Amino acid sequence: MTQSKFKLFETIQLKRGGFNDRLKIAGSVFRSGRLAKPCGRSGQRGLTLLELLIVIAIIGTLSGIAVPFYFGQVEKARVIKATAELDNLQIEITNFEVDYNRLPETLEEVKSSGLTDPWGNTYCYLNFALLEGDPPEAEDPGLGKNKKGKAKGKAKKSGIEAETSIRLDPFNTPLNTDYDLYSCGRDGKSAAPIDDPLSEDDIVRGRDGAYIGPASLYEP
Numbered sequence: 001m002t003q004s005k006f007k008l009f010e011t012i013q014l015k016r017g018g019f020n021d022r023l024k025i026a027g028s029v030f031r032s033g034r035l036a037k038p039c040g041r042s043g044q045r046g047l048t049l050l051e052l053l054i055v056i057a058i059i060g061t062l063s064g065i066a067v068p069f070y071f072g073q074v075e076k077a078r079v080i081k082a083t084a085e086l087d088n089l090q091i092e093i094t095n096f097e098v099d100y101n102r103l104p105e106t107l108e109e110v111k112s113s114g115l116t117d118p119w120g121n122t123y124c125y126l127n128f129a130l131l132e133g134d135p136p137e138a139e140d141p142g143l144g145k146n147k148k149g150k151a152k153g154k155a156k157k158s159g160i161e162a163e164t165s166i167r168l169d170p171f172n173t174p175l176n177t178d179y180d181l182y183s184c185g186r187d188g189k190s191a192a193p194i195d196d197p198l199s200e201d202d203i204v205r206g207r208d209g210a211y212i213g214p215a216s217l218y219e220p
Contacts, residue, residue, distance in 0.1 A: 075186070078118035079214060082183045082203040085115070086212050089123065090205065103127045103179055117183040117203070124190070126180040128166065165192035167204060169220045175206040182215075194216060194218060 047055070090108040097103050107113050107125045115123055167175040167182065175194070184190040186202030193216040194204060201214040209219060 025220040061122075076187075079203060082117045082119075082185075085117065086123070086181055086183065086203060086205060089125075090209050090212070093125075093179070093181070095105055100112060104210070105130060119183075119186050119188060121184045121188045124180070124182050124184065126164065126166070126178055127193060128177070131164075131166070167206075168193045169206070169218065170195040171220060173220060175218070176208050178208055185215075 008013070084199050089107070089110070089112055092112060093104060096110050102111050104125075105127055107115065107123065112123070117123055167180045169175055169191070182190070182205060183203040185199075185203060187198070187201055189198045190202050191198040193199065194202060203213065203216045204218060205212050206218050
């Protein structure tokens with residue numbers, strides 16, 4: 001082998017050795033990088049059955065607390081809205097009375113016919129002047145529970161008859177002396193006495209407008 005051929009061979013061997021070294025270095029980098037994955041188990045431990053049951057129990061407990069609280073807040077918001085709407089209706093009725101020197105016969109006269117409460121029920125209005133007999137009067141302490149007008153005769157009626165009955169407090173006294181205005185509440189049902197189970201969730205007007213709020217909180 002001539003000297004020139006020997007140098008050429010040596011050069012080729014050196015280049016081949018350097019190329020192999022670079023391959024080894026690149027391979028080691030590739031294996032040590034994020035793309036390298038061991039052939040066996042990944043090392044990430046999953047949830048055991050016990051841990052999964054504990055997580056489900058915690059979620060169930062939180063749901064049991066949060067869901068009733070949420071619906072309770074929604075119901076409170078509806079009561080507040082119904083109270084505000086009844087107050088606005090009372091203002092409209094008062095303005096009508098000032099203009100025409102009488103109470104409206106229906107809510108249609110104050111352009112509120114068909115107005116529904118937050119539960120989807122129509123607000124109820126009853127003008128006592130349209131009832132037969134004398135309008136109700138405030139209770140005289142010396143007369144016991146005897147009342148004038150329709151209050152006495154309608155005291156025990158409930159359901160749909162409540163729409164034509166004067167609302168009564170737990171002492172059988174009319175809530176108002178001029179007119180009744182109320183919402184039948186969440187169940188959409190009502191009765192003349194506000195202490196009747198059908199009226200517990202009603203939003204009522206009492207003491208001739210001095211009180212507007214839940215029937216369950218009304219105090220004579």
